[in-house]
Amino acid sequence: MDFAARHAGFVIASYAVAFVLVGGLIAATLIRYRAVRRRLEELERLGAPRRRKADATATGENTEEQPA
């Protein structure tokens, strides 16, 4: 690419916008994932029951209820 070309600024701006937006999405995804995982670990440490039987049935899961 010729960075001194006539409309190079528009090209650079386009890639910059895409990088910032995709980077922001990746960062937000990772931050949310880590927060949810931390909360889950915290609840498991506190001994919260894994799930109620009704919830397990509703979500189609066949996982047995964890001991508190």
Add this chain to the structure above:
Amino acid sequence: MFNYLANPTRFLKLQAAVQPWLTAAAAAVLAYGLYLGIFVAPPDYQQGETVRIMFVHVPASSLAMGIYVFMAFAHAVGFIFRHPLADAAAKAAAPVGAVLTLISLATGSLWGKPMWGTWWVWDARLTSMFVLFLLYLGYIAVWQAVEEPHRAARIAGIVALVGVINVPIIKFSVEWWNTLHQPASLLKKGGPAIDSAILTPLLWNMAGFALMAAALVLLLMRTEVLSRRVRQMEMAQVGRAG
């Protein structure tokens, strides 16, 4: 396959195995595609260097539409088969689709200024793409506003299924109306009207964007499954305390 993945625990196991490979493939293909697009592809005889904007704009636009169709399909599966992960898949895909739509609008505008002499016109293609962005925002807003997941899924499903009508309008807007936006040059009768020197980097970037979107959606689905588990545990804990 649908039934196999109906169990969230099984999905989490499969996702954990696939995620690193998918992420690595996305990074590699996207890096190669961008290298081809920025350093190897020649400038266009009419557009000059601005043709390089197409290597971001076209993949973002096509995926923005494709992801919305995926969301509508996932909700249809959720409504018909009561698949427990279908609405989670649609919910996970929404922010990825919204960001890609925004990239499509922004890069289209940045291409429009030097090529058309204007940042924006309210022609059928640009307007219908803007409507898609609003649909994504509305869809995300429903999930944020309605606390109970099953109810949120039903309302969001209606938004997705009604809104999907906009996708063929976007696709065919350049044929049905007289628009400033050029007609299709990739998916058209008689094959693509693009030289292979431009087409090859474009296809690599499309593959890279698709892999990246798939990797993000998978991780967001995992987050959604775990956050539902958190919600169930919190409710069970409250129930136990009460």
